[in-house]
Amino acid sequence: MKIAVPVDEKDLKSKVCVSFGRTPYFLIYNTETKESVFLENSAAASTGGAGIKAAQTIVDNGVSALLTPRCGENAADVLKAADIKIYKTKSVAINDNIEAFIDGKLPLLDEIHAGFHGRGGN
Amino acid sequence: MRIAVLSGKGGTGKTLVSVNLAAAAHKAVYIDCDVEEPNGHLFFKPAVIQEEEIAIKIPAVDNTRCNGCRQCVDFCKFNALASIKNQNKLIIFEEVCHSCGGCIMLCPEKALTEKEKVIGKIQKGMSDAVTVYTGILNIGEASGIPIIKQLLDDHKDTSGMPVFIDCPPGSACIVMESIKDADYCILVAEPTLFGVHNLNMVYELVKLFGKQFSVVLNKCLDGENPAEKFCIEKNIKIIGRIPFDTELGIINSNAEIAVRKNPKYGDIFSSLLETVVREVQHKHETTSHSQR
Structure with missing residues (x-):
C-alpha cells in the first residue's frame, strides 16, 4: 500500500512538516516495494484552499493512508471521500513514523482543526 | 452626489460623521456598507419598510x-x-x-449548474426624511461585496438627494467596492500616531482611485494633533474639526443623533455639509471645464 507524509525536504532524513496543506513536499512511500517518491506540493503557494488542493494530490496518487501531525477539515473531507485514513505522526523523524505505522502503532488523527484560512497559525 | 465616509480603522467616527451629515441634510440617503457590523441603524432606528435577501450563485454538481x-x-x-x-x-x-x-x-x-446561496440581506427604512439602507452579511460568510454592490447599484442615479456611504473600516476590497462610484470621499482621522498610520492607508487608497477627498479630524484636543500634522505635510485639505467633547460622546454612546439632539451639533454638521457640497460642486465645475 502507498502512504503519504508531508515532509520539509526531499530526503528521508528530513522531518515531518508541521503543515499538511502547505508542506513543501510529500513523501509517497510504498510499504510493499519500500520505494520512496518525493512530490512537490503545488498547493503550498495557494492564496486559499491549500488543504483541498494538497488533498487532491494525495487522492490522485492512489494513497491509502496519510501520516500527518495535523489536518484541516476541508482537506479531511476530501480524504474521507476517497476513503483515505489519516494517522497522527508521533515524532518528527520520518522513518520512526513509517515503522510505527507498519507495526500498527500509529493512532488515527481524531482532531481535525477548523482550518486557518489565511490567518496562519502554528 | 455620492459621498463616501471612510477611515483606516474602526472607531474613528465614520458612522458619527455619515449619520450626522445625512441628518443635517434632512432629505438624504444613508447607506451602511459596513455589512459585517452595520451600526448606522442603531442611530436612525428606521421603521423597516422593505427587506431583500441577497444571494450569490455557486455551482451544484450532478x-x-x-x-x-x-x-x-x-x-x-x-x-x-x-x-x-x-x-x-x-x-x-x-x-x-x-x-x-x-x-x-x-x-x-x-454536470455543474448554478444554484443560489443567500449570504445576507438589505433593509430599507425611513428615519424622518432620511432613507436608511442597511446591508447585513450573514455570520460566517466570506465576503460582503455582493451586498455592497447591490446597495450601491440601487443608487446610481443620485440627481436628487445627497447619498452618504458609511464604509467598512480599513482599505481592503470591501472598502474599494464602497468608494468605487463615489463622487467624493471624506477621510475621518483620530489625533493619534496609530490614527495617522491608518489615515495614511485610506489616503493611499483614495489617491490610487483618483478620488476627490478631504479629511475630517475627529476627537480634537488642544495641543499637537499628529493627524493634522500629517495632512499639512501631505497638503491634504481639512474640512472639519470635531472636538473631543463629553456631551457628544454621551449622545453618541446612547445611540442618539447629535444633530437632532442639540442645535450646537446641528450647526457643526450643517456647516460641514455646506463645505462638502461646495467641494463636490467645485469638483464638478473643474472637471466639466477641463472636458471642454
Missing part, C-alpha cells in the same frame, strides 16, 4: 454526469473543488467558492 475530467478542479484559482475519480464524486467547498461561474462554463458534461 455526480451522475461528472466523468472526473477535472477541468473545473484545474481551473479554480481558489481550490474550491476536488475530484475523487474512483468514487465518481466531485466535492464543492461552498465557502471557498468566489462565484466566478468558470467551472460551470467549462464543464463539458454539463
Whole structure:
C-alpha cells in the first residue's frame, strides 16, 4: 500500500512538516516495494484552499493512508471521500513514523482543526 | 452626489460623521456598507419598510454526469473543488467558492449548474426624511461585496438627494467596492500616531482611485494633533474639526443623533455639509471645464 507524509525536504532524513496543506513536499512511500517518491506540493503557494488542493494530490496518487501531525477539515473531507485514513505522526523523524505505522502503532488523527484560512497559525 | 465616509480603522467616527451629515441634510440617503457590523441603524432606528435577501450563485454538481475530467478542479484559482475519480464524486467547498461561474462554463458534461446561496440581506427604512439602507452579511460568510454592490447599484442615479456611504473600516476590497462610484470621499482621522498610520492607508487608497477627498479630524484636543500634522505635510485639505467633547460622546454612546439632539451639533454638521457640497460642486465645475 502507498502512504503519504508531508515532509520539509526531499530526503528521508528530513522531518515531518508541521503543515499538511502547505508542506513543501510529500513523501509517497510504498510499504510493499519500500520505494520512496518525493512530490512537490503545488498547493503550498495557494492564496486559499491549500488543504483541498494538497488533498487532491494525495487522492490522485492512489494513497491509502496519510501520516500527518495535523489536518484541516476541508482537506479531511476530501480524504474521507476517497476513503483515505489519516494517522497522527508521533515524532518528527520520518522513518520512526513509517515503522510505527507498519507495526500498527500509529493512532488515527481524531482532531481535525477548523482550518486557518489565511490567518496562519502554528 | 455620492459621498463616501471612510477611515483606516474602526472607531474613528465614520458612522458619527455619515449619520450626522445625512441628518443635517434632512432629505438624504444613508447607506451602511459596513455589512459585517452595520451600526448606522442603531442611530436612525428606521421603521423597516422593505427587506431583500441577497444571494450569490455557486455551482451544484450532478455526480451522475461528472466523468472526473477535472477541468473545473484545474481551473479554480481558489481550490474550491476536488475530484475523487474512483468514487465518481466531485466535492464543492461552498465557502471557498468566489462565484466566478468558470467551472460551470467549462464543464463539458454539463454536470455543474448554478444554484443560489443567500449570504445576507438589505433593509430599507425611513428615519424622518432620511432613507436608511442597511446591508447585513450573514455570520460566517466570506465576503460582503455582493451586498455592497447591490446597495450601491440601487443608487446610481443620485440627481436628487445627497447619498452618504458609511464604509467598512480599513482599505481592503470591501472598502474599494464602497468608494468605487463615489463622487467624493471624506477621510475621518483620530489625533493619534496609530490614527495617522491608518489615515495614511485610506489616503493611499483614495489617491490610487483618483478620488476627490478631504479629511475630517475627529476627537480634537488642544495641543499637537499628529493627524493634522500629517495632512499639512501631505497638503491634504481639512474640512472639519470635531472636538473631543463629553456631551457628544454621551449622545453618541446612547445611540442618539447629535444633530437632532442639540442645535450646537446641528450647526457643526450643517456647516460641514455646506463645505462638502461646495467641494463636490467645485469638483464638478473643474472637471466639466477641463472636458471642454
